[in-house]
Amino acid sequence: xxxxxxxxxxxxxxxxxxxxxxxxxxxxxxxxxxxxxxxxxxxxxxxxxxxxxxxxxxxxxxxxxxxxxxxxxxxxxxxxxxxxxxxxxxxxxxxxxxxxxxxxxxxxxxxxxxxxxxxxxxxxxxxxxxxxxxxxxxxxxxxxxxxxxxxxxxxxxxxxxxxxxxxxxxxxxxxxxxxxxxxxxxxxxxxxxxxxxxxxxxxxxxxxxxxxxxxxxxxxxxxxxxxxxxxxxxxxxxxxxxxxxxxxxxxxxxxxxxxxxxxxxxxxxxxxxxxxxxxxxxxxxxxxxxxxxxxxxxxxxxxxxxxxxxxxxxxxxxxxxxxxxxxxxxxxxxxxxxxxxxxxxxxxxxxxxxxxxxxxxxxxxxxxxxxxxxxxxxxxxxxxxxxxxxxxxxxxxxxxxxxxxxxxxxxxxxxxxxxxxxxxxxxxxxxxxxxxxxxxxxxxxxxxxxxxxxxxxxxxxxxxxxxxxx
Numbered sequence: 001x002x003x004x005x006x007x008x009x010x011x012x013x014x015x016x017x018x019x020x021x022x023x024x025x026x027x028x029x030x031x032x033x034x035x036x037x038x039x040x041x042x043x044x045x046x047x048x049x050x051x052x053x054x055x056x057x058x059x060x061x062x063x064x065x066x067x068x069x070x071x072x073x074x075x076x077x078x079x080x081x082x083x084x085x086x087x088x089x090x091x092x093x094x095x096x097x098x099x100x101x102x103x104x105x106x107x108x109x110x111x112x113x114x115x116x117x118x119x120x121x122x123x124x125x126x127x128x129x130x131x132x133x134x135x136x137x138x139x140x141x142x143x144x145x146x147x148x149x150x151x152x153x154x155x156x157x158x159x160x161x162x163x164x165x166x167x168x169x170x171x172x173x174x175x176x177x178x179x180x181x182x183x184x185x186x187x188x189x190x191x192x193x194x195x196x197x198x199x200x201x202x203x204x205x206x207x208x209x210x211x212x213x214x215x216x217x218x219x220x221x222x223x224x225x226x227x228x229x230x231x232x233x234x235x236x237x238x239x240x241x242x243x244x245x246x247x248x249x250x251x252x253x254x255x256x257x258x259x260x261x262x263x264x265x266x267x268x269x270x271x272x273x274x275x276x277x278x279x280x281x282x283x284x285x286x287x288x289x290x291x292x293x294x295x296x297x298x299x300x301x302x303x304x305x306x307x308x309x310x311x312x313x314x315x316x317x318x319x320x321x322x323x324x325x326x327x328x329x330x331x332x333x334x335x336x337x338x339x340x341x342x343x344x345x346x347x348x349x350x351x352x353x354x355x356x357x358x359x360x361x362x363x364x365x366x367x368x369x370x371x372x373x374x375x376x377x378x379x380x381x382x383x384x385x386x387x388x389x390x391x392x393x394x395x396x397x398x399x400x401x402x403x404x405x406x407x408x409x410x411x412x413x414x415x416x417x418x419x420x421x422x423x424x425x426x427x428x429x430x431x432x433x434x435x436x437x438x439x440x441x442x443x444x445x446x447x448x449x450x451x452x453x454x455x456x457x458x459x460x461x462x463x464x465x466x467x468x469x470x
Contacts (some may be wrong), residue, residue: 001018001019001065001069001082001084001087002018002019002065002066002069002240003016003017003018003019003025003028003061003062003065003066004016004017004019004060005017005059005062006306007055012036012051012054013029013032013051014031014032014037014054014055015029016028016029016058016062019187020368021277027063027125027130028058028121030124030128031120031121031124031125032054032058033056034124035048035049035053035054035057035124036054038052041127042120042123042124042127043120043123045141045165048250050258051260052220052260053258054111055121056117057117057121060113060117060118061117061118061121062113064085064094064114064118065085067096067097068083068084068085068088068093069081069082070082071083071084071093071096075090081321085132085134085183086125086130086131086132086134087132087133088132088133088134089133089134089135090134090135090136090137090169094118094134094136094169098111098115098170101114103211104183106172106194108171111170112167112170115167115170116167118136119136119139119167119169119434121273122136128281135463136169137168137169138168139166139167139168140163140165140166140168141165141166144460146427156265163266165460184348184349184352184353185349185356186210186343186345186349186350186353188346190323190343191213192343192355193341194207194209194334194337194341194343195210195344197336197337197340198333198334198337198342199278201336201337202303202319202320202333203278203279203282203284203285204279204290204317204318204325205256205325205330205333205334206278206319207274207275207278207279208222208223208317208325208330209334209347209350210228210271210275211271211274211275211350212350212351212354213350213354214267214268214354215253215265215266215267215271215354216265216351216354216355216376217255217265217329217351218257218348219259219327219330219347219348220221220327221255221256221257222329223270223317223325223326224255224256224329225254225255225256225329226253226255226316226317226318227253227316228287228314228370229314230317233255233256233262234253236251237251239253239276240269240272240273240275240280241276243269243272247271249268249269250267250268250269251267251268252264252265252266252267253265253266253267263361275340275362284320285320287318290318290319290320290322291314291318291322291388292322293318293320293321293322294311294318294322294323294324295322296310296322297321297322298321298322298323298324299311309324315442317330330347331347334346334347336341364421365378396401408463427442
Protein backbone atom coordinates (compact mmCIF):
# COMPACT_ATOMS: atom_id res chain seq x y z
CA UNK A 1 0.00 0.00 0.00
CA UNK A 2 1.48 3.31 -1.13
CA UNK A 3 0.27 6.57 0.42
CA UNK A 4 0.17 10.05 -1.10
CA UNK A 5 -0.87 13.33 0.51
CA UNK A 6 -3.04 15.99 -1.08
CA UNK A 7 -2.73 19.53 0.26
CA UNK A 8 -5.74 21.72 -0.44
CA UNK A 9 -5.71 25.48 -0.01
CA UNK A 10 -7.74 26.54 3.00
CA UNK A 11 -7.29 23.27 4.89
CA UNK A 12 -4.80 22.68 7.69
CA UNK A 13 -4.73 18.90 7.42
CA UNK A 14 -3.38 17.00 4.37
CA UNK A 15 -5.67 14.38 2.88
CA UNK A 16 -3.97 10.94 2.79
CA UNK A 17 -5.11 8.52 0.12
CA UNK A 18 -4.12 5.06 -1.11
CA UNK A 19 -2.40 5.36 -4.49
CA UNK A 20 -3.89 2.12 -5.88
CA UNK A 21 -7.52 2.80 -4.97
CA UNK A 22 -7.64 6.59 -4.51
CA UNK A 23 -9.54 5.94 -1.28
CA UNK A 24 -8.91 8.20 1.70
CA UNK A 25 -6.85 6.43 4.37
CA UNK A 26 -9.12 6.95 7.38
CA UNK A 27 -6.54 5.70 9.90
CA UNK A 28 -4.15 8.48 8.93
CA UNK A 29 -6.87 11.08 8.47
CA UNK A 30 -8.27 10.44 11.93
CA UNK A 31 -4.78 10.44 13.43
CA UNK A 32 -4.07 13.90 11.96
CA UNK A 33 -7.31 15.25 13.44
CA UNK A 34 -6.63 13.81 16.88
CA UNK A 35 -2.98 14.89 16.83
CA UNK A 36 -4.08 18.45 16.05
CA UNK A 37 -7.08 18.80 18.36
CA UNK A 38 -7.18 15.93 20.85
CA UNK A 39 -3.53 14.99 21.42
CA UNK A 40 -4.08 13.84 25.02
CA UNK A 41 -6.29 11.06 23.65
CA UNK A 42 -3.21 9.63 21.94
CA UNK A 43 -0.79 10.01 24.87
CA UNK A 44 -0.74 12.04 28.06
CA UNK A 45 2.62 13.72 27.20
CA UNK A 46 1.40 15.12 23.87
CA UNK A 47 0.05 18.60 23.19
CA UNK A 48 -2.17 19.85 20.39
CA UNK A 49 0.02 21.00 17.52
CA UNK A 50 0.12 23.41 14.59
CA UNK A 51 -0.62 22.58 10.93
CA UNK A 52 3.14 22.71 10.30
CA UNK A 53 3.76 19.90 12.80
CA UNK A 54 0.87 17.91 11.34
CA UNK A 55 2.43 18.19 7.89
CA UNK A 56 5.81 17.08 9.23
CA UNK A 57 4.16 14.11 10.94
CA UNK A 58 2.29 13.26 7.76
CA UNK A 59 5.45 13.23 5.63
CA UNK A 60 7.30 11.02 8.12
CA UNK A 61 4.48 8.51 8.47
CA UNK A 62 3.97 8.45 4.70
CA UNK A 63 7.70 7.70 4.40
CA UNK A 64 7.41 4.71 6.73
CA UNK A 65 4.26 3.28 5.12
CA UNK A 66 5.74 3.58 1.62
CA UNK A 67 9.01 1.92 2.69
CA UNK A 68 7.02 -0.91 4.27
CA UNK A 69 5.11 -1.32 1.00
CA UNK A 70 8.45 -2.00 -0.73
CA UNK A 71 9.91 -4.38 1.85
CA UNK A 72 10.53 -7.96 0.77
CA UNK A 73 9.60 -10.91 2.96
CA UNK A 74 9.39 -14.69 2.61
CA UNK A 75 6.06 -16.47 3.00
CA UNK A 76 6.12 -20.25 2.67
CA UNK A 77 9.42 -20.05 0.78
CA UNK A 78 7.98 -17.51 -1.67
CA UNK A 79 9.49 -14.01 -1.73
CA UNK A 80 6.81 -11.37 -1.62
CA UNK A 81 6.87 -7.56 -1.59
CA UNK A 82 4.88 -5.20 0.61
CA UNK A 83 3.93 -5.15 4.29
CA UNK A 84 0.79 -3.39 5.49
CA UNK A 85 1.55 -1.04 8.36
CA UNK A 86 -0.90 -2.92 10.62
CA UNK A 87 0.93 -6.18 9.92
CA UNK A 88 4.45 -4.77 10.33
CA UNK A 89 6.51 -5.68 13.39
CA UNK A 90 9.14 -3.63 15.18
CA UNK A 91 12.12 -6.02 15.03
CA UNK A 92 11.30 -7.48 11.62
CA UNK A 93 10.22 -4.38 9.73
CA UNK A 94 10.92 -1.08 11.52
CA UNK A 95 14.42 -1.82 12.83
CA UNK A 96 15.79 -2.59 9.32
CA UNK A 97 14.39 0.77 8.13
CA UNK A 98 16.05 2.61 11.04
CA UNK A 99 19.34 0.80 10.33
CA UNK A 100 19.00 1.75 6.67
CA UNK A 101 18.72 5.44 7.59
CA UNK A 102 21.95 5.16 9.60
CA UNK A 103 23.64 3.45 6.65
CA UNK A 104 22.49 6.38 4.51
CA UNK A 105 24.30 8.62 7.05
CA UNK A 106 21.22 10.24 8.50
CA UNK A 107 21.97 12.01 11.77
CA UNK A 108 20.54 10.33 14.83
CA UNK A 109 18.59 13.49 15.71
CA UNK A 110 16.75 13.29 12.37
CA UNK A 111 16.04 9.57 12.81
CA UNK A 112 14.66 10.33 16.27
CA UNK A 113 12.13 12.81 14.85
CA UNK A 114 10.88 10.20 12.38
CA UNK A 115 10.67 7.47 15.01
CA UNK A 116 8.69 9.75 17.34
CA UNK A 117 6.13 10.39 14.60
CA UNK A 118 5.88 6.67 13.85
CA UNK A 119 5.43 5.87 17.53
CA UNK A 120 2.61 8.38 17.97
CA UNK A 121 0.80 7.01 14.93
CA UNK A 122 0.89 3.49 16.36
CA UNK A 123 -0.15 4.83 19.75
CA UNK A 124 -3.22 6.26 18.06
CA UNK A 125 -4.03 2.93 16.39
CA UNK A 126 -3.81 1.24 19.82
CA UNK A 127 -6.10 3.64 21.70
CA UNK A 128 -8.51 3.75 18.75
CA UNK A 129 -8.88 -0.04 18.97
CA UNK A 130 -7.31 -0.74 15.56
CA UNK A 131 -5.45 -4.07 15.52
CA UNK A 132 -1.76 -3.92 14.64
CA UNK A 133 1.46 -5.82 15.43
CA UNK A 134 3.86 -2.90 15.94
CA UNK A 135 5.00 -3.18 19.56
CA UNK A 136 7.81 -0.69 19.99
CA UNK A 137 10.01 -0.63 23.10
CA UNK A 138 8.59 1.59 25.85
CA UNK A 139 9.93 5.10 26.15
CA UNK A 140 11.54 6.27 29.38
CA UNK A 141 9.55 8.92 31.22
CA UNK A 142 11.75 11.77 32.42
CA UNK A 143 11.04 14.86 34.48
CA UNK A 144 12.59 18.03 33.09
CA UNK A 145 13.17 21.22 35.00
CA UNK A 146 13.19 24.66 33.42
CA UNK A 147 15.14 27.37 35.19
CA UNK A 148 13.31 30.67 35.76
CA UNK A 149 16.47 32.42 34.54
CA UNK A 150 15.84 30.89 31.12
CA UNK A 151 12.52 32.71 30.90
CA UNK A 152 13.56 36.19 32.00
CA UNK A 153 11.05 37.88 29.70
CA UNK A 154 8.20 36.40 31.73
CA UNK A 155 7.41 37.98 35.09
CA UNK A 156 4.67 35.52 36.00
CA UNK A 157 5.01 32.32 37.97
CA UNK A 158 4.80 28.99 36.18
CA UNK A 159 5.44 25.31 36.79
CA UNK A 160 9.17 24.67 36.52
CA UNK A 161 8.75 20.93 35.97
CA UNK A 162 7.28 19.19 32.97
CA UNK A 163 7.08 15.59 31.80
CA UNK A 164 9.08 14.36 28.86
CA UNK A 165 10.08 11.16 27.13
CA UNK A 166 13.37 9.61 26.16
CA UNK A 167 13.07 7.76 22.87
CA UNK A 168 14.47 4.23 23.22
CA UNK A 169 14.19 3.15 19.59
CA UNK A 170 17.25 5.22 18.62
CA UNK A 171 20.87 5.22 19.79
CA UNK A 172 21.25 8.16 22.19
CA UNK A 173 25.03 7.78 22.20
CA UNK A 174 25.04 8.62 18.49
CA UNK A 175 23.34 11.97 19.03
CA UNK A 176 25.62 14.97 18.68
CA UNK A 177 25.68 17.57 21.45
CA UNK A 178 25.51 20.99 19.83
CA UNK A 179 25.72 24.32 21.63
CA UNK A 180 26.63 26.60 18.72
CA UNK A 181 25.96 27.16 15.00
CA UNK A 182 29.56 27.46 13.83
CA UNK A 183 29.08 24.72 11.23
CA UNK A 184 25.95 26.46 9.93
CA UNK A 185 27.46 29.89 9.18
CA UNK A 186 28.55 30.63 5.63
CA UNK A 187 31.27 33.16 4.81
CA UNK A 188 30.30 36.18 2.75
CA UNK A 189 32.72 35.12 0.01
CA UNK A 190 30.86 31.81 -0.27
CA UNK A 191 27.51 33.61 0.03
CA UNK A 192 28.23 35.67 -3.08
CA UNK A 193 29.41 32.56 -4.95
CA UNK A 194 26.16 30.91 -3.90
CA UNK A 195 24.18 33.99 -4.96
CA UNK A 196 25.77 33.96 -8.43
CA UNK A 197 25.04 30.24 -8.88
CA UNK A 198 21.42 30.59 -7.78
CA UNK A 199 21.06 33.66 -9.99
CA UNK A 200 22.23 31.64 -12.98
CA UNK A 201 19.67 28.93 -12.20
CA UNK A 202 16.85 31.46 -11.75
CA UNK A 203 17.20 34.88 -10.15
CA UNK A 204 14.20 34.14 -7.95
CA UNK A 205 16.28 31.63 -5.94
CA UNK A 206 19.09 34.15 -5.41
CA UNK A 207 16.75 36.89 -4.22
CA UNK A 208 14.93 34.43 -1.94
CA UNK A 209 18.28 33.49 -0.37
CA UNK A 210 19.17 37.16 0.04
CA UNK A 211 15.82 37.92 1.73
CA UNK A 212 16.07 34.86 3.97
CA UNK A 213 19.57 35.93 5.03
CA UNK A 214 18.51 39.50 5.78
CA UNK A 215 15.11 38.90 7.43
CA UNK A 216 16.07 35.65 9.24
CA UNK A 217 12.81 34.00 8.16
CA UNK A 218 12.52 30.24 8.21
CA UNK A 219 12.16 28.70 4.76
CA UNK A 220 8.48 27.87 5.17
CA UNK A 221 7.62 31.43 6.21
CA UNK A 222 9.75 32.86 3.39
CA UNK A 223 7.89 30.81 0.77
CA UNK A 224 4.42 31.17 2.30
CA UNK A 225 4.29 34.60 3.97
CA UNK A 226 6.70 36.96 2.21
CA UNK A 227 4.46 39.74 0.83
CA UNK A 228 4.37 40.92 -2.74
CA UNK A 229 1.72 43.56 -2.07
CA UNK A 230 -0.36 44.50 1.00
CA UNK A 231 -2.41 41.51 2.18
CA UNK A 232 -4.33 40.31 5.25
CA UNK A 233 -1.12 39.35 7.08
CA UNK A 234 0.72 42.54 6.11
CA UNK A 235 -1.98 45.14 5.36
CA UNK A 236 0.46 48.06 5.64
CA UNK A 237 3.20 46.57 3.48
CA UNK A 238 4.95 49.31 1.48
CA UNK A 239 6.32 48.69 -2.03
CA UNK A 240 9.91 49.76 -2.62
CA UNK A 241 8.99 52.99 -4.44
CA UNK A 242 6.81 54.09 -1.52
CA UNK A 243 9.51 53.26 1.06
CA UNK A 244 12.01 55.30 -0.93
CA UNK A 245 9.60 58.22 -1.49
CA UNK A 246 8.69 58.40 2.21
CA UNK A 247 12.34 57.84 3.26
CA UNK A 248 11.31 54.75 5.26
CA UNK A 249 14.43 52.88 6.32
CA UNK A 250 12.73 49.79 7.69
CA UNK A 251 9.28 48.25 7.93
CA UNK A 252 7.81 45.38 9.94
CA UNK A 253 7.02 42.15 8.15
CA UNK A 254 4.53 39.75 9.77
CA UNK A 255 4.71 35.99 9.33
CA UNK A 256 3.30 32.81 10.83
CA UNK A 257 5.87 31.10 13.06
CA UNK A 258 6.04 27.62 14.54
CA UNK A 259 2.93 26.84 16.52
CA UNK A 260 0.78 29.03 14.28
CA UNK A 261 1.56 32.27 16.12
CA UNK A 262 1.90 35.55 14.22
CA UNK A 263 5.33 37.11 14.66
CA UNK A 264 7.23 40.03 13.18
CA UNK A 265 10.65 40.50 11.61
CA UNK A 266 12.09 43.57 9.88
CA UNK A 267 12.51 44.36 6.19
CA UNK A 268 14.96 47.16 5.35
CA UNK A 269 14.76 49.42 2.33
CA UNK A 270 18.19 48.18 1.16
CA UNK A 271 16.92 44.60 1.07
CA UNK A 272 13.72 45.78 -0.61
CA UNK A 273 15.88 47.36 -3.32
CA UNK A 274 17.43 43.99 -4.18
CA UNK A 275 13.98 42.36 -4.13
CA UNK A 276 12.70 45.07 -6.47
CA UNK A 277 15.66 45.53 -8.82
CA UNK A 278 16.84 41.94 -9.27
CA UNK A 279 13.49 40.12 -9.15
CA UNK A 280 10.38 42.28 -9.57
CA UNK A 281 12.02 44.36 -12.32
CA UNK A 282 14.61 41.84 -13.44
CA UNK A 283 16.21 42.43 -16.84
CA UNK A 284 16.09 38.69 -17.50
CA UNK A 285 12.48 37.88 -16.64
CA UNK A 286 10.52 40.37 -14.55
CA UNK A 287 7.63 39.56 -12.25
CA UNK A 288 4.85 40.57 -14.63
CA UNK A 289 6.29 38.29 -17.32
CA UNK A 290 6.37 35.45 -14.79
CA UNK A 291 2.81 36.19 -13.68
CA UNK A 292 1.55 36.08 -17.29
CA UNK A 293 3.15 32.63 -17.66
CA UNK A 294 1.50 31.63 -14.40
CA UNK A 295 -1.91 32.64 -15.79
CA UNK A 296 -1.46 31.39 -19.37
CA UNK A 297 0.49 28.19 -18.76
CA UNK A 298 0.69 27.01 -15.17
CA UNK A 299 -2.98 27.49 -14.27
CA UNK A 300 -3.95 25.12 -17.08
CA UNK A 301 -1.87 22.23 -15.70
CA UNK A 302 -3.30 19.37 -13.68
CA UNK A 303 -1.00 20.34 -10.80
CA UNK A 304 -2.56 23.81 -10.57
CA UNK A 305 -6.06 22.37 -10.74
CA UNK A 306 -5.21 19.80 -8.08
CA UNK A 307 -4.08 22.61 -5.77
CA UNK A 308 -7.13 24.74 -6.69
CA UNK A 309 -5.00 27.61 -7.98
CA UNK A 310 -6.66 30.22 -10.15
CA UNK A 311 -5.39 32.97 -12.51
CA UNK A 312 -6.52 35.59 -9.99
CA UNK A 313 -4.14 34.37 -7.26
CA UNK A 314 -0.88 36.28 -6.80
CA UNK A 315 2.10 34.32 -5.48
CA UNK A 316 5.18 36.25 -4.42
CA UNK A 317 7.78 33.79 -5.67
CA UNK A 318 7.40 32.58 -9.27
CA UNK A 319 10.09 30.85 -11.30
CA UNK A 320 10.82 31.71 -14.93
CA UNK A 321 8.16 29.23 -16.09
CA UNK A 322 5.54 30.97 -13.97
CA UNK A 323 5.28 28.17 -11.43
CA UNK A 324 4.99 29.16 -7.73
CA UNK A 325 8.26 28.21 -6.00
CA UNK A 326 7.77 25.48 -3.41
CA UNK A 327 9.97 24.84 -0.37
CA UNK A 328 11.30 21.70 -2.03
CA UNK A 329 12.14 23.51 -5.28
CA UNK A 330 14.03 26.20 -3.35
CA UNK A 331 15.92 23.56 -1.37
CA UNK A 332 16.72 21.73 -4.60
CA UNK A 333 18.32 24.86 -6.04
CA UNK A 334 20.61 24.99 -2.99
CA UNK A 335 21.51 21.31 -3.38
CA UNK A 336 22.48 21.88 -6.99
CA UNK A 337 24.54 24.95 -6.06
CA UNK A 338 26.31 23.07 -3.25
CA UNK A 339 27.30 20.29 -5.67
CA UNK A 340 28.54 22.68 -8.34
CA UNK A 341 30.44 24.95 -5.91
CA UNK A 342 31.85 22.15 -3.76
CA UNK A 343 30.64 23.75 -0.50
CA UNK A 344 28.35 22.63 2.28
CA UNK A 345 25.29 24.84 2.29
CA UNK A 346 21.56 24.44 2.80
CA UNK A 347 18.68 26.88 3.06
CA UNK A 348 18.53 27.09 6.87
CA UNK A 349 22.16 28.27 6.92
CA UNK A 350 20.90 31.61 5.59
CA UNK A 351 18.99 32.15 8.85
CA UNK A 352 21.88 31.05 11.08
CA UNK A 353 24.40 33.14 9.13
CA UNK A 354 22.21 36.23 9.17
CA UNK A 355 21.53 35.94 12.91
CA UNK A 356 25.23 35.45 13.70
CA UNK A 357 26.12 38.52 11.66
CA UNK A 358 23.37 40.55 13.32
CA UNK A 359 24.75 39.68 16.74
CA UNK A 360 28.32 40.50 15.67
CA UNK A 361 27.18 43.88 14.43
CA UNK A 362 25.63 44.54 17.81
CA UNK A 363 28.98 43.75 19.40
CA UNK A 364 30.86 46.10 17.07
CA UNK A 365 28.43 48.99 17.42
CA UNK A 366 28.70 48.79 21.21
CA UNK A 367 32.50 48.37 21.18
CA UNK A 368 32.24 44.92 22.72
CA UNK A 369 34.58 41.97 22.15
CA UNK A 370 34.59 38.24 22.73
CA UNK A 371 35.45 38.85 26.38
CA UNK A 372 32.04 40.53 26.77
CA UNK A 373 30.02 37.41 25.93
CA UNK A 374 28.81 37.24 29.52
CA UNK A 375 25.37 37.06 31.08
CA UNK A 376 24.71 40.79 30.59
CA UNK A 377 25.51 40.54 26.89
CA UNK A 378 23.37 37.41 26.58
CA UNK A 379 20.43 39.31 28.04
CA UNK A 380 20.95 42.27 25.69
CA UNK A 381 21.56 40.05 22.68
CA UNK A 382 18.39 38.12 23.40
CA UNK A 383 16.42 41.34 23.18
CA UNK A 384 18.11 42.09 19.84
CA UNK A 385 17.59 38.64 18.32
CA UNK A 386 14.29 37.60 19.87
CA UNK A 387 12.08 39.78 17.70
CA UNK A 388 13.60 38.82 14.37
CA UNK A 389 14.21 35.15 15.14
CA UNK A 390 10.97 34.61 17.04
CA UNK A 391 12.74 32.71 19.84
CA UNK A 392 11.53 32.89 23.42
CA UNK A 393 14.04 30.54 25.09
CA UNK A 394 17.31 32.23 26.01
CA UNK A 395 19.15 28.93 25.50
CA UNK A 396 18.76 29.45 21.74
CA UNK A 397 20.22 32.95 21.99
CA UNK A 398 23.15 31.57 23.99
CA UNK A 399 23.93 29.28 21.06
CA UNK A 400 24.33 32.32 18.79
CA UNK A 401 26.49 34.10 21.38
CA UNK A 402 28.63 30.97 21.66
CA UNK A 403 28.86 30.87 17.87
CA UNK A 404 30.25 34.41 17.77
CA UNK A 405 32.67 33.68 20.59
CA UNK A 406 34.03 30.52 18.97
CA UNK A 407 34.28 32.05 15.51
CA UNK A 408 36.27 34.94 16.96
CA UNK A 409 38.53 32.46 18.71
CA UNK A 410 39.04 30.58 15.44
CA UNK A 411 39.71 33.87 13.61
CA UNK A 412 36.79 33.62 11.25
CA UNK A 413 34.44 36.45 12.11
CA UNK A 414 33.94 39.96 10.78
CA UNK A 415 31.65 42.92 10.31
CA UNK A 416 28.30 42.23 9.04
CA UNK A 417 25.02 42.13 7.26
CA UNK A 418 24.28 45.59 5.96
CA UNK A 419 27.92 46.41 5.17
CA UNK A 420 28.07 43.42 2.85
CA UNK A 421 24.47 43.29 1.71
CA UNK A 422 23.17 46.85 1.78
CA UNK A 423 23.85 47.73 -1.83
CA UNK A 424 23.91 45.01 -4.49
CA UNK A 425 25.78 42.05 -5.88
CA UNK A 426 27.42 44.30 -8.50
CA UNK A 427 28.57 46.75 -5.84
CA UNK A 428 30.07 43.88 -3.88
CA UNK A 429 31.98 42.67 -6.93
CA UNK A 430 33.43 46.17 -7.36
CA UNK A 431 34.51 46.26 -3.72
CA UNK A 432 36.41 42.98 -3.83
CA UNK A 433 38.57 43.98 -6.80
CA UNK A 434 42.26 44.65 -6.07
CA UNK A 435 41.99 43.56 -2.43
CA UNK A 436 44.86 45.24 -0.53
CA UNK A 437 46.87 43.06 1.85
CA UNK A 438 47.58 44.64 5.22
CA UNK A 439 51.19 45.50 5.91
CA UNK A 440 53.51 43.18 7.79
CA UNK A 441 53.64 45.67 10.61
CA UNK A 442 50.06 45.00 11.73
CA UNK A 443 49.69 43.56 15.20
CA UNK A 444 48.46 39.99 15.62
CA UNK A 445 45.09 41.36 16.78
CA UNK A 446 44.76 43.55 13.71
CA UNK A 447 45.57 40.59 11.48
CA UNK A 448 42.95 38.55 13.30
CA UNK A 449 40.34 41.28 12.83
CA UNK A 450 41.28 41.41 9.15
CA UNK A 451 40.64 37.69 8.83
CA UNK A 452 37.29 38.04 10.59
CA UNK A 453 36.23 40.76 8.15
CA UNK A 454 37.32 38.81 5.10
CA UNK A 455 35.34 35.80 6.28
CA UNK A 456 32.12 37.77 6.56
CA UNK A 457 32.52 40.21 3.65
CA UNK A 458 34.93 38.50 1.31
CA UNK A 459 36.69 41.84 0.89
CA UNK A 460 38.75 44.56 2.55
CA UNK A 461 35.68 46.79 2.81
CA UNK A 462 36.70 48.85 5.83
CA UNK A 463 40.02 49.98 4.43
CA UNK A 464 38.41 50.92 1.11
CA UNK A 465 35.73 52.97 2.84
CA UNK A 466 38.34 54.68 5.03
CA UNK A 467 40.47 55.57 1.97
CA UNK A 468 37.45 57.08 0.21
CA UNK A 469 36.46 59.08 3.29
CA UNK A 470 40.05 60.26 3.78
